Amino acid sequence: MVFGLRKRILESIRIAKSRGATMRVGPELEITGYGCLDHFLEGDTCLHSWEVLAKILDSEEVKGMLCDIGMPVVHKNVIYNCRIIIYGRRVLLIRPKMWLANNGNYREMRYFTPWMKHRQTEDHYLPRIIHAVTGQTKVPFGDAVVSTVDTCIGVELCEELFTPASPHIDMGLDGVEIFTNSSGSHHELRKLYTRVELIKEATLKLGGIYLYANQQGCDGDRLYYDGCAMIACNGKIVAQGSQFSLNDVEVVTATLDLEDVRAHRAVISRNMQAASAERYQRIEVDFALSGGKFDSVRDLEDVVLNDFPIHYHRPEEEIALGPACWLWDYLRRSRTQGYFVPLSGGIDSCATSVIVFSMCRLVAEAAQRGDKQVIEDARRIAGEPEDSSYMPNDAREFCNRIFHTCYMGTENSSEETRGRAKALAQAIGSYHTDLNMDTVVTAVRNLFAFVTGVKPKFRAHGGTAAENLALQNIQARLRMVIAYLFAQLLPWVRGRSGGLLVLGSANVDESLRGYLTKYDCSSADINPIGAISKTDLKKFIAWAETSFDLPILKTFLDAVPTAELEPITETYVQADEADMGMTYDELSVFGRLRKVDKCGPYSMFTKLVHEWGSFLSPLQVAEKVKHFFFEYARNRHKMTTLTPSYHAEQYSPDDNRFDLRPFLYPARFPWQFKKIDQVAATLPDRSTVKPAEAKARMEEA
Template sequence: MRLLKVATCNLNQWSMDFDCNLKNIKESISKAKESGAVIRLGPELEITGYGCEDHFLELDTVNHSWECLKDVLLGDWTDGILCSFGMPVLKGSERYNCQVLCLNRKIVMIRPKMWLANDGNYRELRWFTAWKQKDQLVDFQLPNEISEALSQKSVPFGYGFIQFLDTAVAAEICEELFTPIPVHADLALNGVEVFMNASGSHHQLRKLDNRIRAFISATHTRGGVYMYSNQQGCDGGRLYFDGCSCVVVNGDMIAQGSQFSLKDVEVVVAQVDLDAIASLRGSISSFQEQASCKTRVSSVAVPYSLCQPFNLKLPLSSPLKISYHSPEEEIAFGPGCWLWDYLRRSGASGFLLPLSGGADSSSVAAIVGCMCQLVVKEIANGDEQVKADAIRIGHYTNGQFPTDSKEFAKRIFYTVFMGSENSSEETKTLAKKLADEIGSWHLDVSIDSVVSAFLSLFQTLTGKQPRYKMDGGSNVENLGLQNIQARIRMVLAFMLASLLPWVHSKPGFYLVLGSSNVDEGLRGYLTKYDCSSADINPIGSICKQDLRTFLRWAAIHLGYSSLAEIEAAPPTAELEPIRSNYSQLDEVDMGMTYEELSVYGRLRKIFRCGPLSMFKNLCYRWGGSLTPSEVADKVKYFFKYYSINRHKMTVLTPSYHAESYSPDDNRFDLRQFLYNARWPYQFRKIDELVNELDGQKVPFKESSDHEKKGSTSDGVGGMGVVAAGSGNPKAGH
């Protein structure tokens, strides 16, 4: 038997904080060595942090990376252990995303990434060059300072593997695993037994299974040890990197780290028998045949043994059941951990949330409550870093620290119900009940006097007094009266966040949390610069359907029973007067259901459908209950309001990224914000197709995610170009 112990890591790195990152790297090496591991793998670009973005274009970033690597190599950190470090490297005039493989205080090889991630949230081609020379390793001259310190002038650079005396090891960097022809295929045929994948992979709801299936597939028919390391935490942007570092052998998961955690360093260790890999490969005839005519991959010979001989005191790691979180748990723990990282690194003393008692703001409150529960739990488990951060943020003295999540929430979380004459007693009561369950410092504020002051000023200026539609006013008046309430709440929220800590003799400031969801962003169903405008938004990329499921789950599993009542209530902005014969409802205001919005969003973004393609898809999806003409009306109505309100996405509050159809203009959804809202060419094509299909019904059952609605008062047949206004308000309590 050839026994090999390996260690892979979840590291909570912070972009551009080299001290923090180097500390975590050293701690992970120490833990790996203590466990007896002889290979240690860290995340992609771990020295700089993955999310540096345009900082990668600065020479300082590259130079500081070399300085940190030198610090590691001048100590005993790499003695007896192969370590793979992620960092940017300049070779001539090209910048590469590299894994630097080190052993016994020397750099053994530098492996540049060959296939770069350049879609969705990723822009690696903006900062790096892909390595294209697959047929050779070249000689790389080390920077003078590094060369002198290590007494090493050059190092092999490029695509290849390391041939030890008893096994072969190679790197496969993040995106390379997911390409149509992954590099591990050729490497396996060349005898590589251990694959090290350093990754910077972000959390997205229901995404983890895709990643794990790729690890299993890589080794199920080819054999091998697949080590995966990932960043875990918020490294400075909208993404949460969700860890789950693991080790897979011959298609079996044998070690798995956490997906969500407040730990800065988590090391996952496994012991494997490499003879099991040789046995599997030797038993597969097709593997033998393909290996006999393989494309040769260059290697670096290292006269060093990594394996240990047979020893009963060194037990093998056994296959285990893969751990997955439910989507409801992902919503609780992902944004919860992201909020904690943001809070402890921002210098803020807590959060302030405008809490309306509706589903969206209540979801945000529950996520903050979950964060407080996680903090108390980790402190109880002995995490000294979490404890130190909590003591600092919560301003504990005399050796005290958080032991109760509600008590901790009272110190770091303000909730404010900003009611008006249009608010119901129900939502006010539910907001207070939820705040009490979480433990937040809750305030009840009436904004009527401020609204009245603005309207009085307007009347003085113009001599006119706007009225709600139900009182005889026009659509313009009705919208203006709603928007002023929403914007007043935004101004009040920021004032309270900056001054309430002073009132309570607390240092620092509070971050304002937003609570608009992904579907409302897509439709533009929010007032520009209302309470959707905040510092950060933990649910801005989560759909309404998932949030409602989360509320039902959180009512039981987080212990906030009021969430069940909140989830059961119909969504309403409460910006118009309450009448016995009228109640304002979000879906009526939008002219479409949240379920429909999710369908539109996925077709528009994930399946890249324009108006005509979306119409064709929905004719099949909804054709069992709607005529082509009715489907066309819905598609036109959506694209009209999507294009009118697209400008709102340019100032959207930075949101936790959790959904693949997010309309976030700033990072993820790169589309223009000025449209011809009539879509004349596209809508004409739809009309032509409708005429061909007139009177037909497609014989398919209506999809369960579609709710047919009655016709809206704002039709689509004769619409003109609509100015990009700030209408379509959303509850901003």
């Protein structure tokens, strides 16, 4: 892993130099990758980091460049998340992170310790492998800034930008003109705007140049780091990298005038604060970032003067691109031969399949651009020999090679869902199989009858609720068994070696509600939609219908969501929202209030009485809230086995990484529910909307 990252670091330095850059900033912990997790506690990780840094220091690429590189460092037997500032073959400064990310997806304090000696440095004694290259015995370690011949540079590390008292404020008041931020920031739908605004704000009042570098790609876990490297000056974004890309290396450059920073800071109120600012230790280096006077009109033209149009993807595009890039990284790193999806004919497995098709489109576009790494990976995944001339230029053709779908029907399945699944497979080009698994279901049902002497029946045939649920669950669980059988053997059937990864297709709302069978076909290797709401998935499918030219998707949007696990009768057709006792739109609201707004049952009730009070009575709101928490609590145990999912939503219920809550609850919340009932009975009914209009109002809310 570190060997591949070393090559990418050196390639980024080479590209930056070729564009005339004199300073290069990389993402957080770039030598190891951010996602090492508990491997950061192993001595080998730090040892190999120094070995890689020694190779970088000894390379031709770093000559004449000031570089900011990230890795873990053990200082006095304490592990720190650090930036190594180097120039030529010398280490100038090791700057440890002071404010650590320790919430949501991040557990930095499990591995690292924050540097609490602000504006202080100590001597750090370098390992022999670095001494052999640089001749240095010790270097400054701590909170300092780097002073070049022409300017002053300060380091800010990822989370430090998000803290109320960010280091860039004090550094800027002490004369630092350039700030670097090396980040490991993950993608969430609609999150980029917050990051952009923070970067702009960092230099709007203060003045200065802000260089923001972020990882891009899957780092071995549920997160996708969505790049979007940026350069800002005096509160304006002047350069922006891509947010989603298959590129291994991407470099963003800009030429800026330091005099613009100095002019921006010529404000009396700012200077009064600056005059009393505490000083930072300056690590001096005999090097100038600027080339002195402009040598030509061309140099003047390179200076960025105008506003840069910031690009934001629509959420539908984010769903199309983020999980697709994540799937590509997962596929190439796992060295498997493709993906397998149980395609039910419903919108969730449809969305999963369209995301895989989006991945194939990105591969085809990269191949058409001549991206050698993507072409090499695509050939290997498609089973082509090393000397093959195969080019993955056609998305549907490549999809047929690496993507396998299967409709697993029973007597409870409809011809509509079977037809939709087949039509979608044809539209995107997947290798599709269609089977009827009634014989397998009947065999298990007969086995139970043979052993116990009684045969369970569906509710439609006079069975109890327990019988009905058990017969539904056995269908769902058998689909998982069949999915893995086909995933392991379909490449063999097609004359190829290797196996396929099984993709799950349970959305975040179903997981939150627990509306899935434990160890059913939602149990898979990875799940690209596991943290995306049903509402957003519908919008994504509507967008993809035209953007990907897939008219078949209209039929998925029009269909009523159903598991098709119960017999269809003249008076009954199974429907997801009816089974759940709540709508998908309501689930999204419950999820955000529970996780993002940190609401328990009572505080959720009080909020929703105000938000929904115009179309629901307090008693109706109370029943909905109690029903959600009852179902959430009694199904929470299912989250302990949730398929690893692409993280895309702040209210993901992923028990394994993101949502650290108990899985055993008193499901009827006796204290909280009693208080809800008492308050609901005393509140006036402000609802004026007729029942027929309530659902529409709910969707609008």
